[in-house]
Amino acid sequence: MTLSPKDRDAWLTRWREGRTGFHLDRVNPFLERNADRMLPAGGGRVLVPLCGKSLDLRWLVARGHDVVGVELAEQAVEELYRDLGRTASISERGAFRSWKSDRLEILVGDIFELDSAATGAFHGIWDRAALIALRPDDRARYAPHILDFLCPGGQMLLCTIDYDQSKMDGPPFSVPACEVNAYFDNVLPLEKLEEKDVTDGNPRFGESGLSRVLEELWLVG
């Protein structure tokens, strides 16, 4: 089952209207500090689901990895390649359009339509603002789906956010530790690597009356 047409349109509209406050103008510090826990530098396949135009993509390529991003909004991918100053070779790959240059490939389409038999397995997965971008029902099917792409011994770095969901609607949705545990702990080893109080990091949090917003980084696998 794909993402609902309503949610799909909401993301495309966000990109069209430039409401992309989730985009960081630097490489994610959690990733910089912990990428080696996911996979040693010097070559591996990394999947970046719901990748947007994140600077993490080029950073992972620069560390010697082959990187595959998946993103619904083609506008994000156009902007990514424009910012990179690269030309991509574009081709159709089943339900996806592939934008490829050197060691970076972005598949434009819905993560729920991606098939591990078609992509092959990955040594690492970097999930920043992917799980937490999805509604509860979608998260429950995303979690087992994304693990399907991990090769034996592979690891996923997962960045989540925890806040009082009754005070603010997502995205980003609150995914507390108990939910992360429910998805992954009984399947693969799960370790919390870091946490950071980000209450002051987004004006929406204060406006919604949230007194504590915690970002958490997990290693799965």
Ligand SMILES: C[S@@+](CC[C@H](N)C(=O)[O-])C[C@H]1O[C@@H](n2cnc3c(N)ncnc32)[C@H](O)[C@@H]1O
């Ligand atoms: C919160 S943003 C995070 C982007 C990126 N990970 C980052 O750190 O900047 C979520 C992104 O996922 C995309 N998206 C949402 N649902 C998707 C889906 N089902 N398949 C692929 N991309 C999706 C949205 O268009 C948006 O760019």
